[in-house]
Each structure stands twice: as C-alpha cells, then as structure tokens.
Amino acid sequence: MRVFPVLVLAALMAMPLPGLGQDFGKSLRRTAERAVQGEVERAVDREVRRATRCALGDERCASEARRRGEQVEYVDARGRATSAPVPATGQQASTAAFRVVPYAGSSLRDSEVQAFDEYNFVTGREDNGDLRSRRLEGRVSKEVYDNPGGRSTLEIARNYEQALTGQGLRIVHRCAGRAECGGTGTREANWMRVADMNIGVGGDFRYLAAEGEVGGRAIAAAVMVNKQRSWVYVVEGEAMQTGQAGVDAAELAAELAAAGKVRLDGIYFDTGKATLRPESSDALAQVAELMRADPSLELEIVGHTDDVGDAGANLRLSEDRALAVRSVLVIEHRVPDRRLRSRGAGESEPVAPNSSEAGRALNRRVELVKP
Numbered sequence: 001m002r003v004f005p006v007l008v009l010a011a012l013m014a015m016p017l018p019g020l021g022q023d024f025g026k027s028l029r030r031t032a033e034r035a036v037q038g039e040v041e042r043a044v045d046r047e048v049r050r051a052t053r054c055a056l057g058d059e060r061c062a063s064e065a066r067r068r069g070e071q072v073e074y075v076d077a078r079g080r081a082t083s084a085p086v087p088a089t090g091q092q093a094s095t096a097a098f099r100v101v102p103y104a105g106s107s108l109r110d111s112e113v114q115a116f117d118e119y120n121f122v123t124g125r126e127d128n129g130d131l132r133s134r135r136l137e138g139r140v141s142k143e144v145y146d147n148p149g150g151r152s153t154l155e156i157a158r159n160y161e162q163a164l165t166g167q168g169l170r171i172v173h174r175c176a177g178r179a180e181c182g183g184t185g186t187r188e189a190n191w192m193r194v195a196d197m198n199i200g201v202g203g204d205f206r207y208l209a210a211e212g213e214v215g216g217r218a219i220a221a222a223v224m225v226n227k228q229r230s231w232v233y234v235v236e237g238e239a240m241q242t243g244q245a246g247v248d249a250a251e252l253a254a255e256l257a258a259a260g261k262v263r264l265d266g267i268y269f270d271t272g273k274a275t276l277r278p279e280s281s282d283a284l285a286q287v288a289e290l291m292r293a294d295p296s297l298e299l300e301i302v303g304h305t306d307d308v309g310d311a312g313a314n315l316r317l318s319e320d321r322a323l324a325v326r327s328v329l330v331i332e333h334r335v336p337d338r339r340l341r342s343r344g345a346g347e348s349e350p351v352a353p354n355s356s357e358a359g360r361a362l363n364r365r366v367e368l369v370k371p
Contacts, residue, residue, distance in 0.1 A: 064108050098219055099141070100163055100232050103156045105148030109229065113141045118271070118361070119235050120308060121220050122195050123173045123209055125182030131194045135271045135308075136220055139236040142196070146229055157206040157225045160232070164221050169210035176206045191224070193355075194308065196233075200226035247282075249289040252368065261302075261369040267325065274320035276328060284325070287368065288333035300341045300369040301325050306360035307347040319344030325366055341371070 052065035102108070117140040124132040147156060153176075161171060175181035181199070183191045191197045199205045205226040212219055218237030223230065247266050255262035266283030269276060276284075291297055303318035303325075322342035329335040352359035 098214060098217070098234055098236050100143075100160065100167075100221060100223070100234060102143070102145050102232065103147070103151075103159050103230065105151075106145035106230065108143065109146050110144040111142070113139070115139055119196075119222075119233065120194050121209060121211075121222060121235065122183075122191075122207065125175070125180075129182040131183040131191070133194055136235045136237075137271050138218070141234045141236075143232045144229060145232065147225070147227070153204050153206045153225045153227060156230060157208060157223065160223045160225070160230070161208055161210075164208075164210040164223075168214050169212040169219060169221060171208060171210050174206070174208040178203050181205070181207055195222065195224070197222075197224040197231045198226070198229070199224065200228065202227060247286045249286045249293060252286065252290050253293065256368065256370055261367050264325075264366045264368055267366045269321055269324075272317070274317065274324045276324050284328050284333065287325075288329055288335055291329070291333075291335045291339065298339045298341075298371060300343065300371050302342075302367045302369055303344045304349055304363060304365045304367065305347050306363040307350070307354045308360065311347060315344055315346030315348075317344070318346045321366065 052061065052070045116138065119136050119140050120133040121136045122131050122133045126132055157174075157176075161174070165171065178199070181191075183194065183199070191199050197207075205224065207222070207224050209223075210221045220235045220237075222233045225231075247264065252262050252264075264283060264287065267276070267280045269280075291299070301322045303320075303322035305314040305318050307314070319342070322344055326340050326342040329340060330337045347354075347363070350359075350363045351365075352362040354360050354363060
C-alpha cells in the first residue's frame with residue numbers, strides 16, 4: 001500500500017480551513033475521504049482475491065475456477081508455478097471467447113473447446129419425429145453440468161433462456177418432452193447421435209436454441225436440460241485458421257501411384273452446400289500442377305459425406321461438390337475436361353464409423369481416384 005499519499009490526505013482532512021476557504025476545504029476533505037476509501041478497498045481486494053492452483057493440463061480445475069471468478073495459477077508436477085498452457089495448432093483451445101454462465105449451484109462435469117469444428121444445431125423437428133438441424137462451423141465449446149438438487153427442468157431451462165436473451169440472442173426453438181422435441185425414434189436421428197446430447201431415460205427434459213450476433217460474431221447456443229444434467233453448447237462464427245494443412249503435387253502423385261486414390265485435403269465448402277470456399281485455392285492449384293506434370297493422367301473426382309440427414313440429399317450434395325471441384329480445375333486452371341470425371345458416393349463409402357464426430361469428419365471428404 002502507498003502509505004505516504006494516504007497519510008498526507010488524512011492530514012489534510014484534519015486541518016482547519018477557516019474563513020473564505022470553507023467550501024474549498026469541504027471539497028478537499030471529500031476528495032481526501034474518497035482517496036483514502038479507494039486505497040483501503042484496493043488493499044482489501046488484494047487480500048481477499050484468491051487464485052486457484054491447478055496442475056498443468058487439468059483444464060477441469062481451471063474451468064471451475066474461472067466459473068467462480070477466481071484467477072488460475074498453473075503448477076507443475078513438483079508444485080512449482082508455471083505459465084499457462086498455449087494450445088498447439090490443431091489441438092483443443094482451453095477457453096471459449098463467448099460463454100454462457102451456468103445455472104447457480106451447477107457443478108462442471110465436462111468441458112471441451114475446439115478452435116474450429118462442425119456442430120449440428122437442432123432447430124426443430126420433422127413431421128416424422130426426426131430432428132431438424134443445421135450444420136454450423138466455427139469455434140465450438142461444449143460444457144456439461146451436474147444440476148443442483150431440488151430444481152425443476154423448467155426452472156433451470158428458463159434461467160438459461162433468460163441468460164441467452166440477456167446477451168442479445170433470440171430464441172429460435174424450444175421444446176419439452178419426447179412428443180414435442182422428437183428425436184427419439186430411429187437410432188440415426190436421436191439426440192445423442194445428431195446433437196451429442198443425452199435426453200436421459202425419463203421424459204422430463206427441455207431443449208432451447210438461440211442465435212444472434214454478439215460483438216460482431218455470429219453466435220449459436222444450444223441447451224439441453226434433463227433432471228440430472230445440463231448440456232450447454234456454443235458455436236461462434238470465427239474464421240478458420242488456414243495454411244495448417246495442405247497438399248503437394250508430388251505427394252499426391254506418390255499416393256496415387258501407391259494406392260490408386262488419394263484424399264484431397266485442404267478443400268472447404270460452405271456448410272451444407274457445394275460452394276467452394278476461397279481457402280481451397282491452394283489445394284486446387286496443386287491438383288492442377290499434378291495434371292500438368294503428367295499429361296497422360298486422368299482422374300475421377302469423388303465426393304463423400306457422412307450419414308447425418310437424408311441419404312438422397314447426401315448423395316446429391318456429394319455429386320455437386322465433386323462437380324464443383326472439377327469445374328474449377330477445368331475453367332480456372334485449364335485442365336482438359338476429357339481428363340476429369342466426377343461422381344458422388346454420398347454416405348455409401350465411409351472410411352470411419354459415423355458414431356462419433358471425429359469419424360463423421362473423416363467421412364466428409366473429396367478423393368482423387370485413378371480410373
């Protein structure tokens with residue numbers, strides 16, 4: 001604490017200021033009182049503010065401390081203070097920029113943040129009971145909480161709704177129970193498979209979805225509440241880091257020679273569409289270089305999807321995406337049309353189980369195949 005200024009101000013407060021200086025003296029005393037009070041409050045704040053010590057890598061400890069408004073101090077295996085971990089490229093990030101404050105008394109059970117990923121944002125139900133969803137891309141944060149005892153799903157869901165609308169989001173869908181929410185029929189269309197949320201064994205659950213723009217970013221939030229737990233997922237429309245993975249014409253040629261086909265990494269489409277995104281240009285340029293290096297080479301471009309949604313729609317999407325790649329190579333890179341073919345395989349040729357998001361991500365791909 002800076003003692004000298006405080007003592008001087010305290011002394012000024014005690015000094016008599018007679019005559020014409022009375023008004024000035026009162027003002028000076030009030031200024032001194034505020035300064036002394038502010039100094040005391042800062043000192044108290046330094047004393048009462050506590051930091052939670054978390055082992056390096058224990059992000060559950062860190063997340064719970066931040067939720068309580070505490071600072072986090074990381075320590076190594078020997079208990080020595082160390083710097084906070086910095087996520088390596090492609091690994092999970094430790095925190096999300098936009099966060100929904102959990103219902104009071106909840107305890108964090110699990111937390112995961114991906115700097116860039118996809119998520120199926122449920123916005124309703126179809127007439128047959130299947131879930132209606134949109135696939136979003138961006139920064140995806142998933143937090144699961146154990147609910148406090150003695151609270152209804154309505155009370156908890158209503159509080160989350162108020163928290164979301166209070167941050168400027170609008171509710172686009174809400175439902176309660178199996179009949180209203182749907183997603184309880186086929187294994188392919190249930191809540192766990194589509195939205196990575198567990199409605200539980202009973203019928204007492206509630207879901208709400210909200211979206212809007214906060215701080216110049218598109219935000220979508222999905223909340224599922226059953227008697228035991230709450231799932232709070234947020235997708236932030238942030239730009240993907242590009243240049244983290246790419247292809248090389250020589251590597252493509254070597255893989256084609258060895259296996260007869262190669263996955264074309266670095267190809268990105270708008271969500272649910274066949275529109276190629278600008279960051280795909282480098283990969284497409286390498287394919288064109290591959291074709292120029294071997295004038296006799298002919299290729300089939302094959303689009304693939306995961307099994308989420310209608311199989312017919314997935315097939316059409318895969319066909320359109322393969323055709324989009326072929327069109328760019330022919331029109332922009334002057335590859336002779338006769339050397340390229342395109343087709344869509346839809347969800348019929350998976351390379352990984354579709355039971356997890358990681359597997360579905362592997363199945364969403366474009367391949368180059370030697371006929």
